[in-house]
Amino acid sequence: MHELAIAQSIIDAVGEKAAMCNATRIKSVRLLIGEACGIFIDSLTFSFEMLASFDPMLDGARLLIDEVPHRAHCRHCNGVFAVASFVTQCPACQIWDTEIISGDELQILEMEIETEPSSSPLDDPETVAHEQQSTGGKNIHG
Amino acid sequence: MAKVVIAQKILAANDSIAVDIRQSLATRNIHTINIMSSPGAGKTTLLERTIERLHGQLDIGVIDGDIETSVDAERILAVGGETVQINTRGACHLEAHMIRDALDHLVLAPGGLLFIENIGNLVCPAHWNLGEDIRVVMVCTTEGDDKPAKYPQMFASSQVMIINKIDLQPYVDYDVAKVKQQALAVNPHLRIFEMSCRTGSGLDTWCEWLVTFARGTA
DSSP: OHHHHHHHHHHHHHHHHHHHTTEEEEEEEEEEEEGGGOOOHHHHHHHHHHHHTTSTTTTTOEEEEEEEOOEEEETTTOOEEEOBTTBOOOTTTOOOOEEEEESOOEEEEEEEEEEOTTSOOOSOHHHHHHHHHHHTOOOOOO | OEEEEEEEETTHHHHHHHHHHHHHHHHTTOEEEEEEESTTSSHHHHHHHHHHHTTTTOOEEEEEEESSOSHHHHHHHHTTOEEEEEEOTTOSSOOHHHHHHHHTTOOOOTTOEEEEEOOSOSSGGGGOOOSOSEEEEEEETTSOTTHHHHSHHHHHTOSEEEEEOGGGGGGSOOOHHHHHHHHHHHOTTOEEEEOOTTTOTTHHHHHHHHHHHHTTOO
């Protein structure tokens, strides 16, 4: 059930960013999800699509997910191994002196947007954000 | 069509509030414990017995999370604890903004201890940072002895595990050694307490540790 709250967090974050970029439509959102995050991808996609359907700017947006395997590094043998069921014991030397190196990612990487024909497609979203704030233009939901 | 790089954590908004909560509590020297378990493991009973035992020694405040009712908050009040009840009306976990709002209604003495009693659930609460200093996960002998293996993220993200209802072990098929082994497999640094909140066994050790934790020396 936490996938619904996570989907809402994604919608809030991309909505805020889209407003700063003067977007008229969000076409897709790309995420990075680690295996250790306990996210059921189908459930997250379902929740995202359901919530997006209530927002004209996001309706029909695709959720693209890059999954990252749960992996750890052994400080003893220096090997890297796949972590199964959260057990971080090195399979080669059977010791526990290991560190997680991937699998806990829960990130929004990027989104594809459409903007008003008059506004120039800028590559740097920070620049777009800055210009929008300085002109006071923000809310594009209305 | 334009690509916009975002590169931010999905739960960044929650994490940012949690950082504010932690800083605000740290300036008042208040240490915070987020306690999580399945429904019925004994979280509220643990808090009742802890408040009674540490009366006069440590000021304890409790933020009580439940889907409905103020039953737990009333139990904490009855033993002399400060408390605020949060009703999530169906939501399966607490989020940082709920803690921020609850703190406006809670009187906490500097140097005291704050417990956040999360919703009974071993899945969703693991995702949400509430600004706590440590996480305590509680299991008990009347549930299955495979919880750490079934819900590894909860045990991997906690610093302390409590095994409660240890007095009932002779009457149930609960393998304490197996539970410890499973829990330590996903988190070798886990500190483990065995206790019975009903008989009081193990509570002295727990309370001694809490006092050192609240003084920042644990």
